[in-house]
Amino acid sequence: MAHHDICADCAVRDQALCSSLTDVELQALNTLGRRRKIARGQTLIWAGDDSIICANLLSGVLKLVAATPNGREQIVGLLYPADFVGQPYAGQADFTITALTESELCIFPRDAFERVLEDHARMERLLLQRTLAALGIARTRILSLARQSAQEKIAGFLLDMALRATATGCRATPDGPMTFDLPLTRGQIADVLGLTIETVSRQMTRLKTAGVIALPGGRAITISDPDALQGRAEAA
Amino acid sequence: MAHHDICADCAVRDQALCSSLTDVELQALNTLGRRRKIARGQTLIWAGDDSIICANLLSGVLKLVAATPNGREQIVGLLYPADFVGQPYAGQADFTITALTESELCIFPRDAFERVLEDHARMERLLLQRTLAALGIARTRILSLARQSAQEKIAGFLLDMALRATATGCRATPDGPMTFDLPLTRGQIADVLGLTIETVSRQMTRLKTAGVIALPGGRAITISDPDALQGRAEAA
DNA sequence: CGCATTCTTGATGTACCTCAACACTAGTGG
């Protein structure tokens, strides 16, 4: 009985991969999946572990972390609600996946999930499209990491976060000043942008001093002058 | 008649996506595809153009280039024989694709190719698996670009190229000294690794001076001490 | 041979890192 309505109250039913399935088809996944909450800082998958789970992210933010043999770390991707989590068709997981905020997932055993993919071409196609999009994003980040200055990286990142904040219900127009909470610490922002925590902090205060942003305290940020920020994201 | 044997002499028949098709199925693609040679330096697809072609790379090396609004460039991916080229399900191309060496492709109109994908689940699955692999590679390069020193980048790159050279028939074992030709100029290596041409050159001579590699002239390189090179690729 | 491209090497600059100290915030227990 409990199983039957896992998907009924799903917040991302129409945005996740499941949107490719009819209500009837959803029953199949229903019996396979189970909900799981994980706390901030908790790791879902360790790099090197057997890749045994796939999931849809229902709420929260996850980080995808790669590390060099000698321990330097880099966040190679962020996952948001409705994003697909995991590596189907892979032996071992390539990256460590950890929760940045309290998160909720809908988890499937990898092998069972692959079988569902095989039976549902629409879903497989949707996953392909998402993977292609993720590839484009990853490659764009390669450009950004290799060729942008710290200032440009920070400005671009803040615009990204602002866009995502507006997308998540906050407000419709990205023009004009807006305030929201960053879901990442300075250290995590540094890990995303390939900088150090000090450089992130300094660039933020530089933007604050220039009147482009304000930092009301806590993890909040207000974009006072989006155009100026945009300009700094593309500065020569 | 000419159409009938496009695939007959295909060098990558068993490695490209087409390996998922039976000889009979191949007939369908046969009528869609056409061979095309492009010269070194010639561009196949410009970023921003409508994404209207997909292709298999038969021979040669292509670069995938991203650029910032103000003109800085970065190679975000390299494509080798049997690799898939193009962006299905995309409106515009995200990156410029240019030949680094004379290359030969087997080209399909994108819309026709997508229809083939829809009719051939095995092929679509193979493309999904390749795209997932490419995503992993791109993310690993994010780590490398953001957190590795110039020395580590160069060492890792040379090992990569050596591996690829051995894979392409040269010799079986990657141990012991080996010589091969780099398909990229110093400038292109710099574009791949997010460095400048001068830094690439300096690091190469540093490796040469240390006796780890030798540069017999031209575009040739010999890896004299693979272990030492491996060590420098992971240096603290 | 001569010209263009690629490669090397040097001198100098600077953006970012490293090390270090201190301020703020938030959660804990007395």
Add this chain to the structure above:
DNA sequence: CCACTAGTGTTGAGGTACATCAAGAATGCG
């Protein structure tokens, strides 16, 4: 309620890896 502490953020001083600017040496093609 307020000290106490751990985590997080800010700011400064100094160093360094890489970029930039500049000149010359190889290589390769017509």
